[in-house]
Structures are given as structure tokens and as C-alpha cells.
Amino acid sequence: MHPHKFALWLFIVSILMIFASMTSAFIVKQGDGSWLDYNLPSMFWFTTAVIITSSGLLQWGYFAAKQDQLKKLKILLAFTIVLGLVFLVGQWYSWVQLVSMDVFFVGNPGGSFIYVLTGLHAFHLISGILFLIIVLISALKNKVHSKNLVRIEMCATYWHFLGALWVYLLVFLVFYH
Amino acid sequence: MDQHIAETAGYHDEQWHSHGHQKESFVTKYIFSQDHKTIAKQFLITGMFWAVVGGALSSVFRLQLGYPDMSLEWLRPILGGWITETGQLDPEFYLAMITMHGTIMVFFVLTAGLSGTFSNFLIPLQIGARDMASGFLNMLSYWFFFASSVVMLISFFLETGPASGGWVIYPPLSALPQAMQGSQGGMTLWLVSMAIFIVSSLLGSINYITTIINLRTKGMTFTRLPLTIWAFFLTAVIGVLSFPVLFSAALLLIFDRSFGTSFYLSDIYIAGEALSHQGGSAILFQHLFWFLGHPEVYIVMLPGLGITSEIIATNSRKPIFGYRAMIGSLLAISVLSFIVWAHHMFVTGMNPFLGSIFMILTLIIAVPSAVKVFNYLATLWRANIRFTPGMLFSIGLVSFFISGGLTGIYLGNSAIDIQLHDTYFIVAHFHLVMGAASFFGMLAGVYHWFPKMFGRMMDAKLGYIHFWLTFVGVYLIFFPMHYIGIAGFPRRYYSWTNFDVFNSFTDLNIFVTIAAIAVMASQFIFLFNFFYSMFKGRVAPANPWKSNTLEWTTPIRPEHGNWPGTIPNVYRWPYDYSKPGAEDDFIPQNVPFSQTLESNFPHENDLIGLEKEEEGIVIDENETH
Numbered sequence: 001m002h003p004h005k006f007a008l009w010l011f012i013v014s015i016l017m018i019f020a021s022m023t024s025a026f027i028v029k030q031g032d033g034s035w036l037d038y039n040l041p042s043m044f045w046f047t048t049a050v051i052i053t054s055s056g057l058l059q060w061g062y063f064a065a066k067q068d069q070l071k072k073l074k075i076l077l078a079f080t081i082v083l084g085l086v087f088l089v090g091q092w093y094s095w096v097q098l099v100s101m102d103v104f105f106v107g108n109p110g111g112s113f114i115y116v117l118t119g120l121h122a123f124h125l126i127s128g129i130l131f132l133i134i135v136l137i138s139a140l141k142n143k144v145h146s147k148n149l150v151r152i153e154m155c156a157t158y159w160h161f162l163g164a165l166w167v168y169l170l171v172f173l174v175f176y177h
Numbered sequence: 178m179d180q181h182i183a184e185t186a187g188y189h190d191e192q193w194h195s196h197g198h199q200k201e202s203f204v205t206k207y208i209f210s211q212d213h214k215t216i217a218k219q220f221l222i223t224g225m226f227w228a229v230v231g232g233a234l235s236s237v238f239r240l241q242l243g244y245p246d247m248s249l250e251w252l253r254p255i256l257g258g259w260i261t262e263t264g265q266l267d268p269e270f271y272l273a274m275i276t277m278h279g280t281i282m283v284f285f286v287l288t289a290g291l292s293g294t295f296s297n298f299l300i301p302l303q304i305g306a307r308d309m310a311s312g313f314l315n316m317l318s319y320w321f322f323f324a325s326s327v328v329m330l331i332s333f334f335l336e337t338g339p340a341s342g343g344w345v346i347y348p349p350l351s352a353l354p355q356a357m358q359g360s361q362g363g364m365t366l367w368l369v370s371m372a373i374f375i376v377s378s379l380l381g382s383i384n385y386i387t388t389i390i391n392l393r394t395k396g397m398t399f400t401r402l403p404l405t406i407w408a409f410f411l412t413a414v415i416g417v418l419s420f421p422v423l424f425s426a427a428l429l430l431i432f433d434r435s436f437g438t439s440f441y442l443s444d445i446y447i448a449g450e451a452l453s454h455q456g457g458s459a460i461l462f463q464h465l466f467w468f469l470g471h472p473e474v475y476i477v478m479l480p481g482l483g484i485t486s487e488i489i490a491t492n493s494r495k496p497i498f499g500y501r502a503m504i505g506s507l508l509a510i511s512v513l514s515f516i517v518w519a520h521h522m523f524v525t526g527m528n529p530f531l532g533s534i535f536m537i538l539t540l541i542i543a544v545p546s547a548v549k550v551f552n553y554l555a556t557l558w559r560a561n562i563r564f565t566p567g568m569l570f571s572i573g574l575v576s577f578f579i580s581g582g583l584t585g586i587y588l589g590n591s592a593i594d595i596q597l598h599d600t601y602f603i604v605a606h607f608h609l610v611m612g613a614a615s616f617f618g619m620l621a622g623v624y625h626w627f628p629k630m631f632g633r634m635m636d637a638k639l640g641y642i643h644f645w646l647t648f649v650g651v652y653l654i655f656f657p658m659h660y661i662g663i664a665g666f667p668r669r670y671y672s673w674t675n676f677d678v679f680n681s682f683t684d685l686n687i688f689v690t691i692a693a694i695a696v697m698a699s700q701f702i703f704l705f706n707f708f709y710s711m712f713k714g715r716v717a718p719a720n721p722w723k724s725n726t727l728e729w730t731t732p733i734r735p736e737h738g739n740w741p742g743t744i745p746n747v748y749r750w751p752y753d754y755s756k757p758g759a760e761d762d763f764i765p766q767n768v769p770f771s772q773t774l775e776s777n778f779p780h781e782n783d784l785i786g787l788e789k790e791e792e793g794i795v796i797d798e799n800e801t802h
Contacts, residue, residue, distance in 0.1 A: 001391065003310035003311070003387050003388070003391040003392065004310070004311065004387075006310075006386075006387045006390060006391055007310060007311060007314070007383050007384065007387040010382075010383040010386055010387065010417055011379075011383055013417055013418070014379050014383070014417050014418075014420070014421045015421070017417070017418055017419075017421035017422055018421040018422070018424055018425050021421065021422040021425040021426075021465060021468065022425050025425065025429070025440075025461055025464070025465060028458075028461055028464060029440070029457075029458055029461055032458050032461075034443075034455070034456045035456075036456075105436065105438060106436065106437040106438055106439075107438075107439070107455075107456075108439070108455065108456045109438070109439055109440050109456050109457055109458075110456070112432070112438045112439070112440060113440075116428070116429070116432065120428075
């Protein structure tokens with residue numbers, strides 16, 4: 001395996017540990033009682049669809065790069081970035097929905113946790129978008145093609161991980177909120 | 178075919194040479210260097226700076242504990258307003274000093290200074306790699322550490338002082354700025370500094386793991402790795418898994434402190450006034466903190482154990498006893514380190530049943546630890562020991578590991594721990610087993626690998642004086658502390674003279690203080706030896722300890738890229754010392770079995786054919802770099 005890819009997987013493990021500790025803290029705190037009950041914002045379903053679609057587009061782009069269809073690759077990468085941004089905006093509106101349901105960041109930890117989980121995920125997603133932009137720039141310079149796939153492969157791994165992480169957080173929140 | 182190999186090899190050499198000579202200016206060679214050896218030295222020097230700061234802090238608060246009435250007026254030029262008008266130490270600053278002593282020693286000296294130095298220095302050299310998997314991230318790792326050091330140092334100069342809630346920064350004390358002075362700006366800087374430190378540590382650990390798994394030279398299988406590398410590898414694995422959890426804990430604490438959330442806070446009254454924080458749990462922080470905190474103990478300890486394995490085998494001129502058992506015990510300790518954290522929390526009112534589960538898991542750690550001790554002693558047993566300074570410090574580590582580990586068995590039992598919790602017994606225990614022991618591992622490593630780092634030898638006589646003063650001194654400090662602790666003397670107290678029970682321990686405290694200052698002073702012998710030998714020491718031979726590992730096959734002062742020619746292949750494990758029939762009492766790892774027919778075991782003769790086949794395989798270095 002390429003050492004940089006291996007390092008990326010280790011990086012992913014460390015991110016996973018942050019979220020594992022956060023969700024464990026969530027469960028431990030919930031077990032203590034005095035917990036705020038609320039419904040999840042409906043926006044979550046929209047953003048979930050967006051992030052899954054973006055993963056699909058990126059994978060399609062990767063296949064395009066593999067077959068040296070560079071024009072298609074550039075368009076797909078651009079669309080992935082746009083969907084990533086749409087996801088972030090959607091997450092912001094989910095916070096607006098939460099506030100309108102009287103669930104605040106400052107207050108009962110039950111409410112605070114959902115902001116921390118989504119916020120931390122959004123923070124990592126921004127890093128993913130930056131990575132996508134770097135790959136897009138090198139694609140525009142025609143540097144991503146069937147003989148030079150390491151970068152887009154790493155980018156795709158990271159982006160799929162961030163999507164899967166969101167799905168994990170959503171499922172977790174559905175069962176434990 | 179052979180022609181082709183020679184040409185490609187030559188091509189690489191040129192590439193590496195140009196990399197080593199022409200491109201580097203002073204800045205890229207010594208400051209923003211991507212050479213793992215330079216980065217290791219940067220970590221070492223920074224770690225030594227912090228060790229002096231941390232040691233100086235302990236000397237000052239030992240003065241307070243030993244001589245509570247002493248006038249510290251002479252410290253006013255340094256500490257300024259922290260010396261009260263009557264010439265005493267400010268009580269709040271006393272708390273800041275013990276907090277900073279713990280933070281600095283655990284994280285900056287024994288994590289960054291120890292792992293950062295020896296993982297960086299030894300991993301590429303001992304596995305046969307040109308450099309780390311990513312030299313750039315490695316450089317970032319150091320400079321993040323440097324940045325976190327600067328932030329931590331700045332906190333000393335705040336008017337309200339550095340963080341003071343103990344190195345474990347338990348909320349609510351650390352979460353509420355109105356609780357104490359140190360929980361104001363100092364605590365904020367502590368959290369910022371640690372967040373940067375975590376980034377540094379993760380970058381380093383990811384690099385170490387990637388390098389060990391991907392960049393080993395031909396023939397360097399996992400069962401031929403020196404035990405140092407195994408220890409650094411598992412240390413890095415523990416780091417990748419546990420430091421993110423500290424990050425979570427710190428992040429939630431930052432939100433509680435600066436954004437008004439209530440993750441750790443509930444039902445708090447300060448000065449008769451109820452705070453608005455509701456619904457949090459301070460115990461939650463302890464769970465998150467100790468999920469890092471306990472593995473952190475092994476992040477500190479394992480590198481020292483690895484270094485000791487290597488040095489003891491080399492200087493006993495014997496194979497390490499139980500090589501595989503050593504690896505197995507390292508693995509067992511690493512796994513167990515993640516499932517014992519609640520033994521730090523026996524007094525938090527946890528369910529006694531849960532307590533006994535954690536108690537059993539904790540006591541199981543004694544098994545792999547005892548395996549390691551047994552193997553060290555069995556290696557030393559009837560060995561032809563050469564008492565180099567590095568060897569003395571390694572033996573010292575084993576001694577501390579035993580005497581500190583035994584009290585660990587007491588403390589692992591919840592019934593006794595509840596009695597001894599937060600007394601000087603704990604302080605004595607962990608200073609011996611993880612403080613002094615890891616410190617000795619670090620010193621042993623410096624004495625042993627100094628010739629490789631700087632091309633010169635350290636002075637052995639000064640090393641012996643340094644060793645005996647430190648070794649005896651450490652026991653003189655920490656043995657009495659056990660008695661003080663059993664008597665119930667609580668740790669972290671500024672003053673105990675108001676309690677009649679503890680007045681009878683005044684003389685013991687004075688004794689400890691004198692020993693502590695003597696040990697601190699004797700470290701300057703080491704510092705002198707270190708810097709003097711760097712420039713004026715005797716020039717080192719290529720393999721001063723007659724050691725088997727690959728780093729001694731490099732030139733005396735290796736350039737960036739480590740080996741001028743091709744990287745040597747590895748044919749055997751690193752512990753072929755005093756092999757029966759062999760000409761010398763050591764056979765380096767890069768000597769094939771076909772050249773040592775007189776000492777081969779039958780199964781090793783079978784490997785000769787395999788060696789010949791492997792010779793034909795060419796590794797394209799471009800692929801990995």
C-alpha cells in the first residue's frame with residue numbers, strides 16, 4: 001500500500017476515536033438522567049441524501065479518471081464540491097430548526113451534544129472540501145489521470161469516510177437522542 | 178540484470194547525495210529540516226529544556242514542603258509577585274507549579290521528548306529506511322510541538338498565572354474562571370497548548386506507524402525487528418487511539434469554559450450564588466480524561482522499556498531472553514492499557530461491582546509487566562555485562578520498574594486505593610514506575626545513541642557519577658514518600674503545618690527535599706557532559722557498543738538518506754550476541770547466514786538458499802518515496 005494512503009487510514013482512525021469518544025460521552029451522560037428530549041430536525045434527511053449523492057458522484061469521477069475521461073472528471077469533482085457546500089448549508093439550517101424547537105447549544109447537555117457532533121463533523125467536512133478543491137485544481141491542470149490516481153483515491157477514501165461518519169451519527173442520533 | 182541493479186542503485190545514491198548536500202541551506206538543514214535525525218535532535222533539545230523547567234519547579238515546591246517557614250525572598254527576581262510580602266510562596270502559585278510540573282513532565286518531556294526523540298531517530302535507522310514516510314508531516318509534528326511549548330511557556334507570564342487545577346484539570350475547578358486564579362487565562366492557554374500538542378503527537382504517531390509498516394528494508398520481517406521498534410510502534414498505536422479522546426475531553430471543557438455549555442457542570446454554588454449551569458456531570462470528564470490518561474502512562478513507559486531491551490541485550494552480550502514473549506507482553510500491555518482507566522476513579526462513587534472489574538483488569542497488567550522484568554533479569558543472569566552508562570541507566574529502569582510496580586499491585590486493589598487515594602503514596606508510586614523509570618529510559622537512550630547522533634562519545638566517568646547520584650537520589654526521594662503517604666498525607670497541599678498529625682513528618686519532608694534538590698543538581702553534570710561531548714567529545718568509532726542493529730552500519734555521521742550506498746538487507750534477528758562458534762561475540766543483522774557457516778543452527782543453514790533467491794529481487798525505491 002502507498003505509505004500516504006496508509007497514513008490517511010490512520011488519520012481516519014484518529015478521527016473515528018474522537019467521534020467514538022463523543023458518542024460514548026453522549027450515552028454516559030444520557031444514563032445520568034436530567035436529559036432533554038427533542039425531535040431531530042427534518043433537515044437531516046435532506047443533508048443525508050446530499051452527502052450520499054456527493055459520494056456517488058465522486059466515485060463516478062474516480063472511474064472517469066481511471067478511464068482518462070478528464071472533462072467528465074472535472075465536472076463531477078466540481079459537482080461533488082457544490083454538494084459538499086450544500087450539505088454544510090443544510091447542516092446550518094438544521095441548527096436553525098433546532099433553535100426554533102428551543103434546543104440550544106447553551107443549556108441542557110442533551111441539546112449541546114447534537115451541536116457538538118454536527119459541528120465537529122462539519123469541521124472535518126470543510127477539510128474534506130479543501131482536499132476536493134486541491135484535487136480539482138490538479139485535475140484542471142490535467143494532473144489526475146489513469147497513471148496518477150493516488151491523490152484522487154485518497155480524496156475519495158476520505159470523502160466516503162466523512163459520508164459514512166455522518167450516516168453513523170444520524171443512525172446514532174435516531175436511536176439515542 | 179546485475180548491471181541494471183547496479184545502475185539503478187547508483188542513480189538513487191546520486192539522488193540522495195544531491196538531496197543531502199546541495200539543496201540544503203542553514204534553514205532547511207537545522208531549522209525546518211525534514212531529516213528525521215535532525216527532527217529527533219530538535220525534540221531532544223526541546224525536551225531537555227522542558228525537563229530543566231519542570232525540575233526547577235519541583236525544587237521550588239519541595240522547598241515549600243520541606244521548609245515551610247523558609248524565606249524565598251531570593252527567588253523574587255525570578256518569581257516576582259508570586260513571592261508574598263512575607264517572603265513566602267504564594268499558595269495559588271504553589272498549585273500552579275505542581276500543575277505545570279505534571280503537565281510538562283508527562284507531556285512535554287516524557288511524551289514528546291522521549292517518543293519524539295527516539296522514535297524519530299531510531300525508526301528509519303533501525304528498520305533500514307531513508308527517512309520517515311512523510312518528512313514534511315514529521316517536520317510539522319515538531320513545529321506544532323514547538324508552538325504548543327511556546328503557548329504553555331507564555332502562560333507562566335500571565336498575571337493570573339498558569340493553569341492550577343492539577344495536571345488532570347478536573348472540572349468544575351478548571352471549568353470555572355471564578356473558582357481560582359489559575360482557571361482564568363492560564364487554563365485557556367493550557368487547553369490551547371494541549372490541543373496543538375495533540376495535533377503534533379498524532380502527526381508523529383501516524384508517521385511512525387506508517388514508516389514501520391511500509392518502509393522496512395528487505396528481510397526486515399516483524400520478528401526480526403529490534404524491540405525498540407516494537408515498543409515505538411505500539412506507543413504510536415496507543416497514541417493514535419487515545420489522544421483524540423483527550424481532544425474530545427478538552428473540546429467539551431473549552432465549550433463549558435468559554436461558551437457557557439454545561440457538559441461537566443451542574444448544581445454549583447460559588448460565594449452563595451447559584452450558577453446557571455445545569456445537567457452536566459464532572460465524572461464524565463474523568464472518564465474521558467482517563468481513557469487517554471491511562472494509556473498515556475504506557476505512551477510514557479513503553480519507549481523506555483524498548484530502549485532498555487536493546488541496551489541490556491547489547492551490553493550483556495547475550496540474546497534478549499524471550500524475544501517473542503517481550504513482543505507479546507508489549508502487545509498485552511497495550512491492549513490492557515485501554516480497559517483499566519477507571520482505577521483512577523475508585524473514589525468517584527462508582528458501582529463497587531464495576532470497580533472490582535476494573536480492579537481485576539488492572540491486576541492482570543502485572544502479568545505482562547512481570548514477564549518483561551523476568552526477561553530483563555534472565556538476560557542479565559550470568560551475562561558478560563559491560564557497565565556502560567547507558568547500561569547502568571537501563572538496569573536502573575528495571576529496578577524502578579520493579580519497586581514502583583509492586584506498589585501498583587497495592588493500588589490496583591480498590592479497597593486499598595480508596596484509603597491511599599490522593600496521598601503521597603500515589604505520588605511515590607507513579608514517580609518511580611513511570612516518572613523515574615521512563616526518565617532513566619530516556620537517559621539510557623541518550624548515552625547509548627549519542628555516538629550515532631553527534632558522532633562523538635559522551636564522557637563515561639561523568640556518566641557514572643551522574644548515574645549513581647541520580648539512582649540513589651531517586652530512591653531517597655520516593656521511598657520516604659511511601660511512608661508519608663501511608664500516614665494519610667494528602668498530595669497537592671500547600672501547607673500541612675495546621676494539622677498536628679502531620680507535624681511529625683517534618684524531618685522526613687526535609688530529607689526528601691534535600692534529596693530532590695541533590696538529584697536536580699546532579700542533572701547538570703549530564704547537561705554539561707551532553708553539550709561538552711557534542712563538540713569536544715572523543716570521536717566515536719562506527720560501532721562503539723559492538724551492536725547488531727542497522728543504525729551502526731551507517732557512516733559515523735550519516736547524511737540525510739542515512740546510507741550512502743544501497744540500504745543493507747537484513748538476514749537475521751538483532752540479538753545474535755555471543756553465538757556459539759562465531760568469531761566475534763556479535764553478528765550484525767546485515768550479515769547473511771551464508772557468511773557465518775561456523776555458527777549457524779541447522780534451520781539457519783536451510784535459509785541460505787532462500788537468501789540467494791532474495792538477492793535477485795530489486796526494490797525500486799522510487800515507488801515508496
